[in-house]
Amino acid sequence: MAIEPRQTPIRVSCYDCPLRQMKRFRPFTEAELEFVATFKRGELVADPGTTVLVEGSRSAHLYTVLSGWGFRYKILEDGRRQILNYLVPGDMIGLQGAVMAEMQHSVEALTPMTLCVFERSRLFSLFEHHAGLGFDLTWLAAREESILDEHLLSIGRRSALERSSYLLAFLFHRGANAGILGDNHRYIPVTQMHFADTLGLSIVHTNKTLKKLADRGLIRWRDRGCDILDPQGLQALAGWMPAEQPARPFI
Amino acid sequence: MAIEPRQTPIRVSCYDCPLRQMKRFRPFTEAELEFVATFKRGELVADPGTTVLVEGSRSAHLYTVLSGWGFRYKILEDGRRQILNYLVPGDMIGLQGAVMAEMQHSVEALTPMTLCVFERSRLFSLFEHHAGLGFDLTWLAAREESILDEHLLSIGRRSALERSSYLLAFLFHRGANAGILGDNHRYIPVTQMHFADTLGLSIVHTNKTLKKLADRGLIRWRDRGCDILDPQGLQALAGWMPAEQPARPFI
DNA sequence: CGGGCTCTTGATACGTGTCAATGTTGGTGG
DNA sequence: CCACCAACATTGACACGTATCAAGAGCCCG
Numbered sequence: 130m131a132i133e134p135r136q137t138p139i140r141v142s143c144y145d146c147p148l149r150q151m152k153r154f155r156p157f158t159e160a161e162l163e164f165v166a167t168f169k170r171g172e173l174v175a176d177p178g179t180t181v182l183v184e185g186s187r188s189a190h191l192y193t194v195l196s197g198w199g200f201r202y203k204i205l206e207d208g209r210r211q212i213l214n215y216l217v218p219g220d221m222i223g224l225q226g227a228v229m230a231e232m233q234h235s236v237e238a239l240t241p242m243t244l245c246v247f248e249r250s251r252l253f254s255l256f257e258h259h260a261g262l263g264f265d266l267t268w269l270a271a272r273e274e275s276i277l278d279e280h281l282l283s284i285g286r287r288s289a290l291e292r293s294s295y296l297l298a299f300l301f302h303r304g305a306n307a308g309i310l311g312d313n314h315r316y317i318p319v320t321q322m323h324f325a326d327t328l329g330l331s332i333v334h335t336n337k338t339l340k341k342l343a344d345r346g347l348i349r350w351r352d353r354g355c356d357i358l359d360p361q362g363l364q365a366l367a368g369w370m371p372a373e374q375p376a377r378p379f380i
Numbered sequence: 381m382a383i384e385p386r387q388t389p390i391r392v393s394c395y396d397c398p399l400r401q402m403k404r405f406r407p408f409t410e411a412e413l414e415f416v417a418t419f420k421r422g423e424l425v426a427d428p429g430t431t432v433l434v435e436g437s438r439s440a441h442l443y444t445v446l447s448g449w450g451f452r453y454k455i456l457e458d459g460r461r462q463i464l465n466y467l468v469p470g471d472m473i474g475l476q477g478a479v480m481a482e483m484q485h486s487v488e489a490l491t492p493m494t495l496c497v498f499e500r501s502r503l504f505s506l507f508e509h510h511a512g513l514g515f516d517l518t519w520l521a522a523r524e525e526s527i528l529d530e531h532l533l534s535i536g537r538r539s540a541l542e543r544s545s546y547l548l549a550f551l552f553h554r555g556a557n558a559g560i561l562g563d564n565h566r567y568i569p570v571t572q573m574h575f576a577d578t579l580g581l582s583i584v585h586t587n588k589t590l591k592k593l594a595d596r597g598l599i600r601w602r603d604r605g606c607d608i609l610d611p612q613g614l615q616a617l618a619g620w621m622p623a624e625q626p627a628r629p630f631i
Numbered sequence: 632c633g634g635g636c637t638c639t640t641g642a643t644a645c646g647t648g649t650c651a652a653t654g655t656t657g658g659t660g661g
Numbered sequence: 662c663c664a665c666c667a668a669c670a671t672t673g674a675c676a677c678g679t680a681t682c683a684a685g686a687g688c689c690c691g
Binding site for chain 3: 571572573583584587588591601604
Binding site: 539540581582584585588604 | 678679680681682688
């Protein structure tokens with residue numbers, strides 16, 4: 130994989146961050162915005178398929194997803210891979226590094242992806258000077274935890290068909306909230322291999338299961354990803370409802 | 381289940397909290413200790429098998445485990461249950477409630493259990509006045525996330541035997557760190573049904589799998605729980621190593 | 632003494648994994 | 662422009678792991 134993620138100078142200023150202007154994020158105070166602007170160190174640009182962060186490395190940075198889809202994963206020594214969660218704009222990466230000595234998971238880009246790079250050494254000063262931002266970080270971590278809880282329930286106790294439906298409904302929900310679905314298409318850039326590695330299933334059985342969903346008209350496969358045709362139907366089949374939550378923070 | 385958890389007045393003062401004195405927790409400043417003491421509202425005492433917190437409820441409190449074993453879980457409508465993680469002294473419960481409108485999981489006691497009860501409404505003032513404590517909360521949330529990552533990997537990609545070994549090694553590690561294992565016994569108060577619901581396996585198959593581990597001399601079953609005889613062996617079988625982490629915080 | 636739990640074990644059914652082969656698509660280089 | 666290759670999707674046959682069903686034993690507690 131010759132293509133490496135490139136760290137570039139700042140091209141998107143926090144002051145006119147396109148994400149921040151979206152209504153689903155809580156607004157910043159002037160002081161907070163100013164702090165975040167000095168907190169930001171650069172940008173990381175990654176092409177699809179690129180590994181952005183590697184398990185076991187020690188990163189001096191924190192990241193926020195500015196654009197694109199990605200995912201977090203872990204692998205066992207013999208190569209078995211488990212995808213843990215997906216990343217959409219507004220998500221934060223690398224908080225675990227403030228706790229553990231090394232990264233405990235890797236990150237890969239699904240689409241072209243841009244990350245904001247922050248200096249981890251200044252993390253504590255964020256807590257010191259901007260309690261609201263500190264609270265937001267905890268908020269984000271707690272929400273990630275809540276998502277992982279649902280994934281665990283799903284992998285542990287749902288059948289292959291229910292699991293698949295849940296994951297599709299979940300991705301639709303995340304993508305829609307992040308505003309990256311394209312109104313008519315509702316396209317999700319996840320291959321069946323990614324599905325398999327998320328669901329804890331083999332690729333073959335994943336294919337057969339997804340086919341059932343396609344036959345029922347819930348999804349349609351195209352261009353190495355899939356269109357969500359009937360999110361409600363998927364939710365019903367999975368027996369899942371997205372939990373309500375207040376306006377989310379964004380750093 | 382006639383037995384309800386009882387909220388009692390404070391019996392253990394934060395100033396002479398038995399947990400805080402253990403060396404694995406980071407020390408508090410005077411000011412922090414003072415704040416936490418006023419933050420604490422009471423104690424919750426629960427007998428084994430008692431449901432301490434219920435999914436879907438709106439709790440005005442946060443909790444820290446003071447003594448005993450417990451676990452977090454979710455259930456599907458038809459009763460299928462998934463245990464998400466176990467609770468030992470020093471763990472915090474209910475941070476998710478600061479984010480989601482309702483509790484997203486339930487909590488049950490495995491042994492007699494005591495929880496410290498904190499006022500959620502004062503959570504923000506914790507961030508405002510004690511950046512260090514705010515940071516600690518994020519720390520705890522990030523560590524929980526990291527544990528859930530490992531569970532996901534395990535359930536999704538490990539075989540029944542590997543999974544069981546991982547869980548046993550994991551529980552041993554957590555119990556040992558929390559100092560609740562009893563040096564010679566290394567007893568873990570978890571029934572095979574709990575194991576099954578954690579591993580995403582049926583109770584019958586869990587039994588057969590655990591028996592293999594017992595036959596190999598890695599564990600021994602007794603008194604509705606099990607003794608960990610060979611934690612190293614379990615780790616090796618699972619292909620798992622606990623991640624190194626600095627002194628943990630405790631609130 | 633009886634009634635729950637929990638643990639145990641064997642027989643059988645079923646869901647999912649593995650193997651193997653084919654089709655499709657998009658990109659690359661001659 | 663075409664040949665080729667790599668990655669992904671698809672399908673069928675078969676093997677294996679795990680679930681389900683059923684029955685019984687040990688234990689604690691009322």
